[in-house]
Amino acid sequence: MDIKRNYYEDIELFKSNTILVWSILFLIFLGILPWLIQKYHLLGMSIYIVNLITIHAIVAIGLNILVGYTGQISMGHAGFFALGAFTTVILILRWSFPLWVALPIAGFVSSAFGFILGLPALRLKGPYLAIATLGFGMTITTIIKHMEFFGGRMGLQAPRLYLFGTPMKDIHYYYVIMIIAVLMTIGAVKLIKTRVGRAFIAIRDSDIAAEAMGVNLTYYKTLAFAVSAFYTGIAGGLYAFILGFINPESFHLIMSITFLAMVVIGGLGSIMGSIAGAALMTFLDIKLQAIQDIPAIGPALVTFSQKYMSISGISNVAVIVYGLIMILIVLFEPLGIFGFWIRTKRYWKTWPF
Amino acid sequence: MDPILKIENLTISFGGIRALNKVSFEVEKGAIYSIIGPNGAGKTTIFNCISGIYQPSSGKIFLKGEDITYLRPDQVAKKGIARTFQNIELFSHMSTMDNLMLGRHIHMKTGIWRGATFIYKGSKAAREEIEHRGKVEEVIDFLELQAARNQFVVNLPYGTRKLVELGRALALDPEVILLDEPSAGMNMEEKGDLMFSIQDIRDDLGITVLLVEHDMNLIMDVSDRILALNFGEKIAEGLPEEIQKHPEVLKAYLGEEEKVA
The missing domain is CATH 3.40.50.300 (P-loop containing nucleotide triphosphate hydrolases)
Incomplete structure (x- = not known):
């Protein structure tokens, strides 16, 4: 079962036929997911929520490459997200680029800024780097807000896109986003397994040893920022279209922190964890806005909040529950959802011992 | 034959403290060259200078005649110098x-x-x-x-x-490997194995070995030449037998005999 026959098997994407079969089944599931949602309303999901989750998953993967694998922190990813969104929309709106050209360009614009932000990161660590990147995220949105070119404070309407003459709807965007997300996930998994990914992890674990082994710290640290920003920029471009309207105010500081929370809760240094974290956080964020619909405890919580904490109740208690779930996960499973998955796997492997 | 590694008048100070003072030595290709000295003598500092982690205040380091004094650590690695660290x-x-x-x-x-x-x-x-x-x-x-x-x-x-x-x-x-206390924390058996490994590295792989070590038995057994340091100064250099009897080295390790009044 676990016998390796050649070295390639260690870097293969599908390490066994079981994984291959499951992956194909999962892809089929993703293919029919919109149909399932429309017919059965799985968990009360809409295609919009799934799209949002997928986009957040791309961001989380990008951010995990930086935070989880390279060990650099960023609290300014909403800035890259905004850059991606505005670049895509402007390219299509002003110069009528097709989406498949505008999106990569947005990714590269974003990664260019990532590279620039990566330069001070060479000398900064931990809390200091957090503050520097925080400043970056806030500056980007402020600049965008004050420039007429970007639509100023009013923001921009995302142009309507057409697919073979018919306007694209959520369901069409679903397939576009999902294909991009799957490709980018595979890309990240492969990248981590090869030379560049190893250099990233080496820098995280011991930058002094990595350097003594011939890893150029300047190059790889800025590269990590650029790759991370590329992922986020692409996701930002897609985000503009499912939202339909973008304004600088929506790319705020809390967004950057939520991205970071997705990565930590999903599991630092795990691609699959990032996806799980993005899914959980996005799902909770949206579902908790309607917390009064949760049977039994929902109304009680809302009444409690209305009585003691605020007049409206719902928004207040939703945030509290959201925060509580985050605290509980980090407290009981420091490795996040990924850690939970590993433990479950080990449990079944050794069952019934 | 030209030496593979040549250190000339290497000097480095931290604040007011001179960690190395005009240390010079040459390492022949294929040699096992050891650096000994009491704690704080500047052994690891020499390694850090060679591998580019510290920039010396003055002095030169040559690898096969090429000046590598002011290269970054990753550039030094590309030239063919690998190292290990004292605290893994x-x-x-x-x-x-x-x-x-x-x-x-x-x-x-x-x-x-x-x-x-x-x-x-x-x-x-x-x-x-x-x-x-x-x-x-x-x-x-x-x-x-x-x-x-x-x-x-x-x-x-x-x-x-x-x-x-x-x-x-x-x-x-690598062509040269710098081993910083490779035997620290090992038991007797592991130390024995390590000794053979070091000899094999030189004999089978043809790599020149620079060794910083506290275990004198190991040093005396494997080294071709030894450099003894104390307070950043070179106090002796030579064959293991010479170093063993060298009065300065004995003084550094055992202290001086004091006349009791």
Whole structure:
């Protein structure tokens, strides 16, 4: 079962036929997911929520490459997200680029800024780097807000896109986003397994040893920022279209922190964890806005909040529950959802011992 | 024959303290050259200067006649100097295998695009990975690390970690290897094995070894030449037998006999 026959098997994407079969089944599931949602309303999901989750998953993967694998922190990813969104929309709106050209360009614009932000990161660590990147995220949105070119404070309407003459709807965007997300996930998994990914992890674990082994710290640290920003920029471009309207105010500081929370809760240094974290956080964020619909405890919580904490109740208690779930996960499973998955796997492997 | 490594008047100060003062020595190709001295004598500082972590205040370092004094650590590694650290600096959340694969970093070419997009066995990135994996397996066989191959380094015992670090340096295929107290924390048996490994590194792999070590038995057994330091000054250099009897060295280690009034 676990016998390796050649070295390639260690870097293969599908390490066994079981994984291959499951992956194909999962892809089929993703293919029919919109149909399932429309017919059965799985968990009360809409295609919009799934799209949002997928986009957040791309961001989380990008951010995990930086935070989880390279060990650099960023609290300014909403800035890259905004850059991606505005670049895509402007390219299509002003110069009528097709989406498949505008999106990569947005990714590269974003990664260019990532590279620039990566330069001070060479000398900064931990809390200091957090503050520097925080400043970056806030500056980007402020600049965008004050420039007429970007639509100023009013923001921009995302142009309507057409697919073979018919306007694209959520369901069409679903397939576009999902294909991009799957490709980018595979890309990240492969990248981590090869030379560049190893250099990233080496820098995280011991930058002094990595350097003594011939890893150029300047190059790889800025590269990590650029790759991370590329992922986020692409996701930002897609985000503009499912939202339909973008304004600088929506790319705020809390967004950057939520991205970071997705990565930590999903599991630092795990691609699959990032996806799980993005899914959980996005799902909770949206579902908790309607917390009064949760049977039994929902109304009680809302009444409690209305009585003691605020007049409206719902928004207040939703945030509290959201925060509580985050605290509980980090407290009981420091490795996040990924850690939970590993433990479950080990449990079944050794069952019934 | 020209020396492979030549250090000239190496001087470095931290604040007001002169950690090294005009230290010069030459290492012949294929030699096992040891540096000894009491704690704080400046042994590790010499290593840090050679590998580019510290910039010396003055003095020169030549590798095969080429000035490498002011190169960055990664550039020094590319020139063919690998090292280990006194307090193990491994990539603790990587497997032994990946640690050694990182040692191959400078010999590999896969960049970001090729690394993220290879899909089949024959693609360039995969071929390269497999080729270098073969080299790493040689190092694993050489140091008998098979049992640790797929374990995370954090879970390995101290002595094994020391060996993994040595393996990582060997995977780099260096011409000169700097070993900073390789036997610290090892038991007698492991020390014995290590001694043979060091000799094999020189004899079989043809790598010049620079050794900082506190275990005098090991030093005297393996070294071709020894440099003795005290307070950043060179106090003696020569064959092991000469160093053993050298009055300055005895004074540094045992202290001076004082007349009791």
